[in-house]
Amino acid sequence: MPNASEFPRIETGAAEWVEVDVDGQPIQVRAGDSAAAAVLAAGLLPSRSTPVNNSPRAPYCMMGVCFECLLEIDGMENVQGCMTEVRPGMQIRRQQGARHAEPVTHDHEDRQS
Amino acid sequence: MNSDTYDLAIVGAGPAGMAAARTAAAQDLSIVLLDEQPAPGGQIYRSIRRPAPEDRRILGPDYYHGETLVRDLDHARIEYRSGTTVWALDDDHTLCASSPEGSTRIRAKRILLATGAQERPVPFPGWTLPGVMTCGAAQILLKSSGLVPSQPLVLAGSGPLLLLIAAQLHRAGVAIEAVLDTTPAGRYLDALPHLPGALRNLPLLWKGLGLLRELKQAGIKRFTQVSDLRALANKEGLLHQVQFHAKNATHRLPAQSLLVHQGVVPNVQLSRALGLEHRWHELQQCWHPVTNNWGETSREGVFISGDSAGIAGAKAAEQAGNLVALEVARQLNRLSTTQRDEQACPALKDLAKERAIRPFLDALYQPARSFLSPSDETLVCRCEEVSAGELRQMVDEGCRGPNQTKAFCRSGMGPCQGRLCGLTVSQVIAEHRRVPVEEVGYYQIRMPIKPLTLGELADLHE
Numbered sequence: 001m002p003n004a005s006e007f008p009r010i011e012t013g014a015a016e017w018v019e020v021d022v023d024g025q026p027i028q029v030r031a032g033d034s035a036a037a038a039v040l041a042a043g044l045l046p047s048r049s050t051p052v053n054n055s056p057r058a059p060y061c062m063m064g065v066c067f068e069c070l071l072e073i074d075g076m077e078n079v080q081g082c083m084t085e086v087r088p089g090m091q092i093r094r095q096q097g098a099r100h101a102e103p104v105t106h107d108h109e110d111r112q113s
Numbered sequence: 114m115n116s117d118t119y120d121l122a123i124v125g126a127g128p129a130g131m132a133a134a135r136t137a138a139a140q141d142l143s144i145v146l147l148d149e150q151p152a153p154g155g156q157i158y159r160s161i162r163r164p165a166p167e168d169r170r171i172l173g174p175d176y177y178h179g180e181t182l183v184r185d186l187d188h189a190r191i192e193y194r195s196g197t198t199v200w201a202l203d204d205d206h207t208l209c210a211s212s213p214e215g216s217t218r219i220r221a222k223r224i225l226l227a228t229g230a231q232e233r234p235v236p237f238p239g240w241t242l243p244g245v246m247t248c249g250a251a252q253i254l255l256k257s258s259g260l261v262p263s264q265p266l267v268l269a270g271s272g273p274l275l276l277l278i279a280a281q282l283h284r285a286g287v288a289i290e291a292v293l294d295t296t297p298a299g300r301y302l303d304a305l306p307h308l309p310g311a312l313r314n315l316p317l318l319w320k321g322l323g324l325l326r327e328l329k330q331a332g333i334k335r336f337t338q339v340s341d342l343r344a345l346a347n348k349e350g351l352l353h354q355v356q357f358h359a360k361n362a363t364h365r366l367p368a369q370s371l372l373v374h375q376g377v378v379p380n381v382q383l384s385r386a387l388g389l390e391h392r393w394h395e396l397q398q399c400w401h402p403v404t405n406n407w408g409e410t411s412r413e414g415v416f417i418s419g420d421s422a423g424i425a426g427a428k429a430a431e432q433a434g435n436l437v438a439l440e441v442a443r444q445l446n447r448l449s450t451t452q453r454d455e456q457a458c459p460a461l462k463d464l465a466k467e468r469a470i471r472p473f474l475d476a477l478y479q480p481a482r483s484f485l486s487p488s489d490e491t492l493v494c495r496c497e498e499v500s501a502g503e504l505r506q507m508v509d510e511g512c513r514g515p516n517q518t519k520a521f522c523r524s525g526m527g528p529c530q531g532r533l534c535g536l537t538v539s540q541v542i543a544e545h546r547r548v549p550v551e552e553v554g555y556y557q558i559r560m561p562i563k564p565l566t567l568g569e570l571a572d573l574h575e
């Protein structure tokens with residue numbers, strides 16, 4: 001898929017730059033950027049598809065509310081990309097469909113009942 | 114694990130939490146200030162220690178006001194912990210929190226929840242498409258990273274933040290295809306009776322008009338009384354057009370990004386999980402926890418202030434935080450009642466002024482009905498992909514409230530734990546049953562309020 005919708009960057013103050021890997025592409029980002037920001041900067045949308053209907057999604061709120069930014073980060077699935085700061089060499093993968101390991105939520109008991 | 118007992122534990126380092134910390138520290142209380150963001154500032158002053166845009170004109174002077182608040186956190190009595198998410202609060206005032214280093218418990222004599230607001234969910238057909246995000250999300254990317262949305266760019270919605278963020282993006286050099294104002298025509302009349310209160314805060318009114326003028330002078334196209342908003346996808350499933358109705362015609366605009374906004378609502382996740390009393394705010398169309406004048410809730414020793422107690426804006430949040438700190442200082446015998454009352458005077462005066470303009474803004478910018486109780490085809494629960502039509506059908510089959518629909522279709526059971534569907538589900542059910550929203554209620558929220566890994570849970574048992 002072409003990188004159709006890269007988020008451009010305006011003139012920013014001095015900062016370190018960090019290289020991360022998004023789905024095999026090396027991407028330069030500012031230190032302090034979130035992993036979700038790195039995916040948007042790379043224009044790699046959709047950033048995931050849903051477990052229910054495989055529908056395409058992308059970060060929506062960037063503040064930890066919507067969980068649309070779930071990514072695989074350094075081998076860990078279902079990590080909230082907008083709440084995770086980049087580290088040099090971070091391996092970021094877009095998620096497709098259902099995951100193997102679901103995070104523990106308060107609702108597991110409901111599901112069984 | 115940390116077993117220190119602090120005088121005051123504050124959740125949230127936005128204006129409310131930071132002001133409370135500063136004022137409490139001045140009374141020699143020991144404070145721990147926890148925030149899940151990597152740096153203090155909250156939503157309005159996000160990244161204020163290191164804003165990405167080089168040009169200070171882009172975010173404007175109101176943003177840089179946060180510099181003083183953050184500087185004052187540098188105090189021997191304030192322990193600030195970044196990247197720390199609070200996910201539970203026990204009966205004995207012990208907080209459970211996770212950070213990259215692991216989970217910890219933190220005990221304090223008094224607790225302040227200053228967890229702020231989130232943007233109201235804006236359901237409409239196509240709102241889940243990649244390319245659609247909230248105005249606040251775009252502002253976060255601008256403040257923290259200097260990233261701006263891919264273009265062509267359209268903004269749609271209602272409220273002062275929509276105009277502010279459009280202006281900030283314009284100042285950042287971003288071309289804006291159009292701003293679609295969804296404020297329904299009748300709202301201006303609805304707001305009129307509240308004008309006298311608004312006139313008590315002329316500078317804020319003036320700022321709002323200034324933003325409108327700025328966008329007009331920039332030549333940005335603005336459609337008013339927009340309805341029937343719809344995001345359309347290309348064959349890759351990404352946003353490529355925005356369709357809407359205005360001036361008796363249906364329009365389509367090309368768009369790679371669509372930013373939406375319908376105001377902000379209190380973040381009630383923790384206060385709900387604690388089982389505190391909440392009331393429905395008819396003008397603001399959202400829930401808020403019940404507190405007394407000093408911010409104390411029905412649970413003794415637990416306080417809530419700032420936008421998480423009810424939307425009143427950043428300046429009011431700062432003053433509300435000050436009031437909590439003064440009352441905590443009184444309860445812990447640092448101030449007499451008279452001293453507390455004397456010191457509270459300036460905060461109370463400011464707070465009254467900030468609150469006086471709210472009914473006007475709330476009436477003017479109340480979202481159009483279609484965003485509160487959307488069309489049948491619109492997805493309401495993004496996680497479990499449940500539409501408004503399915504919810505209505507469940508009501509027809511006898512479901513009376515959100516916890517029943519949850520059991521039937523899992524709405525609210527996904528990872529966001531109802532943050533993005535809770536308001537809408539209650540409203541759809543209430544409207545369909547023709548009863549007030551209070552009667553329908555809200556999801557039962559349980560702790561932990563964020564999904565945890567097994568490792569995070571295990572840490573606490575070590």
Ligand SMILES: Cc1cc2nc3c(=O)[nH]c(=O)nc-3n(C[C@H](O)[C@H](O)[C@H](O)COP(=O)(O)OP(=O)(O)OC[C@H]3O[C@@H](n4cnc5c(N)ncnc54)[C@H](O)[C@@H]3O)c2cc1C
Nearest residue numbers: 125127128129148149155156157199228229249419420427
């Ligand atoms: C995305 C967004 C952008 C906004 N931008 C502006 C703006 O530019 N100008 C303006 O006037 N108003 C803005 N607002 C409105 C804003 O709500 C208030 O003006 C102001 O930020 C409220 O201050 P506060 O202290 O009540 O909460 P906030 O500033 O929201 O601070 C709350 C803090 O609590 C933290 N938090 C929440 N839950 C937890 C938890 N469980 N554990 C740990 N930490 C937690 C958050 O990370 C946040 O830092 C914005 C709101 C949003 C949602």
Ligand code: FES
Nearest residue numbers: 062066067069082
């Ligand atoms: S984008 Fe909403 S939680 Fe990350």
